[in-house]
Amino acid sequence: MAVSAPAAAGTAKGPRRRRRFSRRDRLVIVVLLGIPLLIDLAFVWLPAFASLLLSFTKWTGVGSITLESCSDLPKVPGIPQPGCLYGLENYHQAFTVYPDFWPAVRHNAIWLGVFIILATPLGMLFAVVIDRGIRGSRIYQSVLFLPVMLSLALIGIIWELIYSPNYGLINSLIGRTGNDNLIDWLGDPNLNLWAILVEATWRQAGYVMVLYLAGLKAVDPALREAALVDGASARQTFFRVVFPVLRPINIVILVVTVIESLRAFDLVYITSKGNPLRGLELLSVAVTQNIVGETQRIGFGSTLGVVLLVISLVPISVFLYQVLRKEEA
Amino acid sequence: MTGRSRLGGVLAQVFMVVAVALWVTPILFALYVALRPISETNRLGYFSVAKKLTFENFANAWTQSDMWRFFLNSMWITVPAVILTLVLASAVAYVIARVNVKFNLSLLILFTAGNLLPQQVIITPLYRLYLAIPLPKFLSESGLMYNSITGLIVINVAFQLGFCVFVMSNYMRTIPKEIDEAAIVDGASLWKRYWRVTLPLCRPALAALATLLTTWIYNDFFWAITLISTGNKRPITSALANLQGQFVANQNMIAAAALLAAIPTLVVFILLQKQFIRGLTLGATKG
Numbered sequence: 326m327a328v329s330a331p332a333a334a335g336t337a338k339g340p341r342r343r344r345r346f347s348r349r350d351r352l353v354i355v356v357l358l359g360i361p362l363l364i365d366l367a368f369v370w371l372p373a374f375a376s377l378l379l380s381f382t383k384w385t386g387v388g389s390i391t392l393e394s395c396s397d398l399p400k401v402p403g404i405p406q407p408g409c410l411y412g413l414e415n416y417h418q419a420f421t422v423y424p425d426f427w428p429a430v431r432h433n434a435i436w437l438g439v440f441i442i443l444a445t446p447l448g449m450l451f452a453v454v455i456d457r458g459i460r461g462s463r464i465y466q467s468v469l470f471l472p473v474m475l476s477l478a479l480i481g482i483i484w485e486l487i488y489s490p491n492y493g494l495i496n497s498l499i500g501r502t503g504n505d506n507l508i509d510w511l512g513d514p515n516l517n518l519w520a521i522l523v524e525a526t527w528r529q530a531g532y533v534m535v536l537y538l539a540g541l542k543a544v545d546p547a548l549r550e551a552a553l554v555d556g557a558s559a560r561q562t563f564f565r566v567v568f569p570v571l572r573p574i575n576i577v578i579l580v581v582t583v584i585e586s587l588r589a590f591d592l593v594y595i596t597s598k599g600n601p602l603r604g605l606e607l608l609s610v611a612v613t614q615n616i617v618g619e620t621q622r623i624g625f626g627s628t629l630g631v632v633l634l635v636i637s638l639v640p641i642s643v644f645l646y647q648v649l650r651k652e653e654a
Numbered sequence: 655m656t657g658r659s660r661l662g663g664v665l666a667q668v669f670m671v672v673a674v675a676l677w678v679t680p681i682l683f684a685l686y687v688a689l690r691p692i693s694e695t696n697r698l699g700y701f702s703v704a705k706k707l708t709f710e711n712f713a714n715a716w717t718q719s720d721m722w723r724f725f726l727n728s729m730w731i732t733v734p735a736v737i738l739t740l741v742l743a744s745a746v747a748y749v750i751a752r753v754n755v756k757f758n759l760s761l762l763i764l765f766t767a768g769n770l771l772p773q774q775v776i777i778t779p780l781y782r783l784y785l786a787i788p789l790p791k792f793l794s795e796s797g798l799m800y801n802s803i804t805g806l807i808v809i810n811v812a813f814q815l816g817f818c819v820f821v822m823s824n825y826m827r828t829i830p831k832e833i834d835e836a837a838i839v840d841g842a843s844l845w846k847r848y849w850r851v852t853l854p855l856c857r858p859a860l861a862a863l864a865t866l867l868t869t870w871i872y873n874d875f876f877w878a879i880t881l882i883s884t885g886n887k888r889p890i891t892s893a894l895a896n897l898q899g900q901f902v903a904n905q906n907m908i909a910a911a912a913l914l915a916a917i918p919t920l921v922v923f924i925l926l927q928k929q930f931i932r933g934l935t936l937g938a939t940k941g
Contacts, residue, residue: 346753357848361745365816454666464674465673478873478892482909497699584772595894630774634775637772
């Protein structure tokens with residue numbers, strides 16, 4: 326399997342090796358490592374950490390940010406308050422009064438659910454069928470993979486033609502294009518999330534398919550043959566022999582699935598034309614709404630970002646644990 | 655036994671044909687609508703027999719917007735970002751794979767985890783950071799990281815670094831150590847061993863990642879929507895959001911614009927699909 330290669334790396338021991346680096350070599354190491362590290366720290370980790378700090382403040386982005394408690398600052402009508410310490414108030418507001426929060430959490434959870442129950446198994450099924458080498462499998466694979474390469478913005482736009490209430494494909498097929506009986510797939514808050522999840526699944530299944538295909542190709546054929554010789558059925562061979570061997574790739578797919586459902590944004594933004602649309606609240610959209618538009622709520626936006634961060638730490642840790650175990654093996 | 659497996663084969667074919675038909679429908683349907691005049695589809699709906707097929711919508715979408723400019727913006731962002739990401743990521747990867755630094759593992763974790771964060775976790779402070787960092791005029795008309803092509807290049811590089819470091823360091827470990835050690839015996843400096851010895855051996859991985867990154871960065875929507883405020887500075891993918899507003903009365907033209915924007919990705923799909931998939935799976939199967 327493809328995973329065993331790094332095992333021997335990095336075992337050369339200290340002192341004998343360290344002498345191999347001249348002063349110039351050491352300088353090169355610092356540069357090779359330093360520049361990318363600096364970029365990564367400054368533009369990814371610093372903002373991530375700042376999100377946490379800012380989540381305890383209230384700040385419109387106008388004026389400076391102070392270390393005084395918001396309740397101590399005088400409120401002058403017409404003049405925006407400078408940034409101030411707000412304690413856990415943002416979190417309190419998010420969980421209680423902010424109307425989009427719980428719908429957003431619910432919709433992100435539904436998104437994940439649909440990916441796990443529908444998109445991922447569908448992609449795996451595609452992969453298994455294609456891996457059997459049936460006739461035309463190369464064309465099938467290409468077509469099913471095409472959506473993965475398209476931008477989500479484009480996907481959102483072309484699906485609007487399918488869902489269009491008056492002219493669209495679906496309503497035409499089911500005869501609901503009249504103004505009195507049309508179905509507004511993308512506008513109706515009870516339907517639009519599901520309609521968009523069809524679009525997302527259309528793309529995600531192809532993604533899972535290629536990942537899984539790569540995993541299947543790496544399975545030693547002898548393993549399957551042995552199982553078949555021992556009298557196992559095709560189904561038994563897959564679920565008892567192949568699937569367990571694919572554990573690493575299964576974890577990767579699980580992580581990808583969770584992260585993609587937390588990142589979901591583009592499709593909703595395009596479909597709702599950048600405005601909040603009922604039925605399509607998502608955490609990612611809620612975060613973004615606090616920095617675009619008239620009044621910025623930097624503190625509150627950061628709070629929602631931290632919520633997203635905490636949730637995403639789960640799949641990230643799972644993935645890193647997988648990597649770590651291999652490094653130490 | 656054979657009868658059963660033949661039935662299975664037929665079922666598999668039927669399943670795949672249905673799936674493929676469903677999968678191409680949205681794309682072919684969009685093409686069909688884009689090729690028809692709005693006056694006709696307003697009368698008959700999209701699902702009707704075309705009386706007239708024309709490239710008018712494509713031509714109008716091109717001439718009635720700054721589309722050439724959006725494409726240029728995309729190019730100015732994508733090309734430098736891909737090159738920078740690959741150079742920087744392979745540098746870190748080389749150090750992780752070949753120099754026994756104590757914090758190798760922490761480095762790998764730092765970069766990999768950074769790439770897995772949802773973009774929205776960092777956007778709020780990043781947005782303020784971009785408003786606070788000044789840039790010289792030749793790098794940014796606004797004088798800020800915000801609303802500049804440079805700013806978009808930087809965030810794309812920073813965000814994609816993690817994935818590429820991960821893939822490249824795994825790949826470099828599959829290259830026999832003896833090659834590097836032979837170069838040491840020959841007296842090659844560390845720089846030479848990285849740039850002249852190891853990188854050329856990484857060409858397959860670099861090609862795969864370049865294809866993947868080009869598509870990803872070209873397709874980026876979120877960074878450009880949040881960090882670019884001026885419409886004509888946007889790259890093509892995010893400019894589609896503006897065009898959607900501009901051509902609001904003509905969905906056929908929006909479809910045409912979107913399909914035009916997809917041409918570069920379709921070229922990659924046709925010519926470099928294998929490389930793209932290799933890039934994706936290099937990360938996954940070694941993970």
